[in-house]
Amino acid sequence: MPELIPVFDLKSEINIIYDEVLESIQEVLKSGQFIMGEQVAAFEKEVADYLGVRHAIGVNSGTDALIIGLRSVGIGKGDEVITTPFTFFATVEAIHQIGAVPKFVDIENCTFNIDSRKIEEAITSKTKAILPVHLFGHAAEMRTIMDLAKAYDLKVVEDTAQAFGGEYHGQKLGTIGDVGCFSFFPTKNLGAYGDGGLIVTNDDNVAEIARKLRVHGGKNKYNNEMFGYNSRLDEIQAAILRIKLRYVQSWNEKRRKVAKIYSERLKEISNLVLPMEKGGIKHVYHQYTVRIVNGNRDNIYEQLLARHVQTMIYYPLPVHHLPVYRAQNIDLNLPVAESISKQVLSLPIWPHIEDKQVEYVCNTLQSLLS
Numbered sequence: 001m002p003e004l005i006p007v008f009d010l011k012s013e014i015n016i017i018y019d020e021v022l023e024s025i026q027e028v029l030k031s032g033q034f035i036m037g038e039q040v041a042a043f044e045k046e047v048a049d050y051l052g053v054r055h056a057i058g059v060n061s062g063t064d065a066l067i068i069g070l071r072s073v074g075i076g077k078g079d080e081v082i083t084t085p086f087t088f089f090a091t092v093e094a095i096h097q098i099g100a101v102p103k104f105v106d107i108e109n110c111t112f113n114i115d116s117r118k119i120e121e122a123i124t125s126k127t128k129a130i131l132p133v134h135l136f137g138h139a140a141e142m143r144t145i146m147d148l149a150k151a152y153d154l155k156v157v158e159d160t161a162q163a164f165g166g167e168y169h170g171q172k173l174g175t176i177g178d179v180g181c182f183s184f185f186p187t188k189n190l191g192a193y194g195d196g197g198l199i200v201t202n203d204d205n206v207a208e209i210a211r212k213l214r215v216h217g218g219k220n221k222y223n224n225e226m227f228g229y230n231s232r233l234d235e236i237q238a239a240i241l242r243i244k245l246r247y248v249q250s251w252n253e254k255r256r257k258v259a260k261i262y263s264e265r266l267k268e269i270s271n272l273v274l275p276m277e278k279g280g281i282k283h284v285y286h287q288y289t290v291r292i293v294n295g296n297r298d299n300i301y302e303q304l305l306a307r308h309v310q311t312m313i314y315y316p317l318p319v320h321h322l323p324v325y326r327a328q329n330i331d332l333n334l335p336v337a338e339s340i341s342k343q344v345l346s347l348p349i350w351p352h353i354e355d356k357q358v359e360y361v362c363n364t365l366q367s368l369l370s
């Protein structure tokens, strides 16, 4: 048996850019400027260019990007926001944090994303926004979502935390709706070496509000116009992100190559459903998530671990089943999200995973399922 194959590993990446990163941190140290200096400004410009969007605003985390993003497009107390129940809790937490109310719409079982065909029936007079999540790096159905938003005068806030560099019919994810929100948590496709996040928008007004909200609600110091946050990206993280931005395209391609090997090697195994990539979409495989459909997922997880393959269950519970909602006794019927959460298993993937590691994962999974 090989050494444990983790589900994600930063070691090889850090080796590749170690000297560059060290040099950039030294530069920041020499500058004596640690918050909102040259590095943040340069990163914001470079990342906006890469994504093809007018404004990019660095913040503290992906969670803050969602909170500030929602507020920047005018969402607030009592407003209903349509979103997916199959996501990391932060998506929904952000909606609650600003006093708005999440309305869950079930997901598609092929991409795990919000089922755009079911959104319209969830729209009420209180609905103000749709918050799709491009889960695992695969785009949500943005065309339908944008059409609905136009017809019902809703804002669209994209949770792009897992899909940096992903595309929908040639457009970069995060730049299609009114505002896009990214996370630079170290495991994300573009990850810092600490916390960080980003808000992007083509709307000058939205950008101005977001810039104010991240520094206590004022354009100028000591001239606070609203209640904001302390949510700034720091210089060291921005300097590291500038380096990694230069690699992210090729590292996303590497992820796609790994996914291709998995999909080739694992096809035609019984009780195993592989992730799909819809036409016109560039999946960036933040996760390579399969479904074990014989009811044996938890057992397969344990068996893989015993054979030194670490996998992850993203997510074991749909959001509406989390303890935080238990007291509210909410009775929702979201059958796809509920059944999918019992089937999903995310396999090891990162840009520099070795072929022989992928091969071992495939062989082990195949032997367990046949």
Ligand SMILES: *Cc1c(COP(=O)(O)O)cnc(C)c1O
Pocket: 061, 062, 063, 064, 087, 088, 090, 091, 133, 159, 161, 162, 182, 183, 184, 185, 195, 196, 197
């Ligand atoms: C990681 C993540 C977030 C939160 O990002 P942080 O930087 O950890 O705050 C939000 N939504 C989704 C879908 C995520 O995966």
